[in-house]
Amino acid sequence: MKYDVILAGVGGQGVLSVASIIAQAALSEGLEVRQSEVHGMAQRGGAVLSHLRIANAKIAGDLVPRGAADLIISMEPLESLRYLSWLKEGGVLVTSADPFTNITNYPDAEELISSIKRLPRSYIVEAGKLAKEAGLAKSANTVMVGLSSCFLPIKPQSLEKTIADAFSKKGAESVSANAKAFKLGQAAAKA
Numbered sequence: 001m002k003y004d005v006i007l008a009g010v011g012g013q014g015v016l017s018v019a020s021i022i023a024q025a026a027l028s029e030g031l032e033v034r035q036s037e038v039h040g041m042a043q044r045g046g047a048v049l050s051h052l053r054i055a056n057a058k059i060a061g062d063l064v065p066r067g068a069a070d071l072i073i074s075m076e077p078l079e080s081l082r083y084l085s086w087l088k089e090g091g092v093l094v095t096s097a098d099p100f101t102n103i104t105n106y107p108d109a110e111e112l113i114s115s116i117k118r119l120p121r122s123y124i125v126e127a128g129k130l131a132k133e134a135g136l137a138k139s140a141n142t143v144m145v146g147l148s149s150c151f152l153p154i155k156p157q158s159l160e161k162t163i164a165d166a167f168s169k170k171g172a173e174s175v176s177a178n179a180k181a182f183k184l185g186q187a188a189a190k191a
Helices: 015-028 077-082 109-117 127-134 139-150 157-169 172-188
Strands: 001-008 031-037 045-057 069-074 087-096 124-125
Touching: 001 015, 001 077, 015 031, 015 045, 015 157, 069 077, 069 139, 077 087, 077 109, 087 127, 087 139, 109 124, 124 139, 124 172, 127 139, 127 172, 139 157, 139 172, 157 172
Parallel strands: 001 069, 069 087, 087 124
Antiparallel strands: 001 045, 031 045
C-alpha cells in the first residue's frame, strides 16, 4: 500500500498541523511516513504546501510526483485548484469552502466553488462554520482532518487519538471541541 497526499493552504491555516496529525496517526499504526514542506514568502498569508507519503513499505522519496496524489487536502478553495496537477485520475480533492482573500485579484469565490464541483471526486465543506458549531473557531483544520479521514488509509480512531493527544495541553475544552470538529468533518463527507 502506498498513499500520497498533498496538503495546501495559506500560512496560519494549520496546513502543517494537519500534516503532522495525519503523519503521527499513520506512524502509530506502524506505517512508513515521509513528509516535505514548502513555506510561502510570509509566515502568515503566504502559500504553504506539504507532501505526505504513507506506505506499508519503505518510501523512496519525500515528494509526491505530479499526477500521483491520491488526496489533496486544502484549507481554502484557490489553493485546492492550484495543485490539481498533482491529483491522480480517480484521486479525491477535499477543500474548505472558506476563501482566504489575501491578494487583491482573488478570483470570485462562487466561480472557484463551481470549478471544484465539476471535478469527479471533490468534497467542499464549510469548515469555519462547522468549527464554530464544534465550539472552537480555530478547529477548522480539525474539521478538514475529519473530512479527510473518510479517504485516508488510517483508522479514524488513530486520528482521533492523535488529535486528543495534540490538544491535551490546551485543556479538556479544546480536546472536546476538536473531537466534535473531527466528527462534524466526517459527517460532511458522508452527507
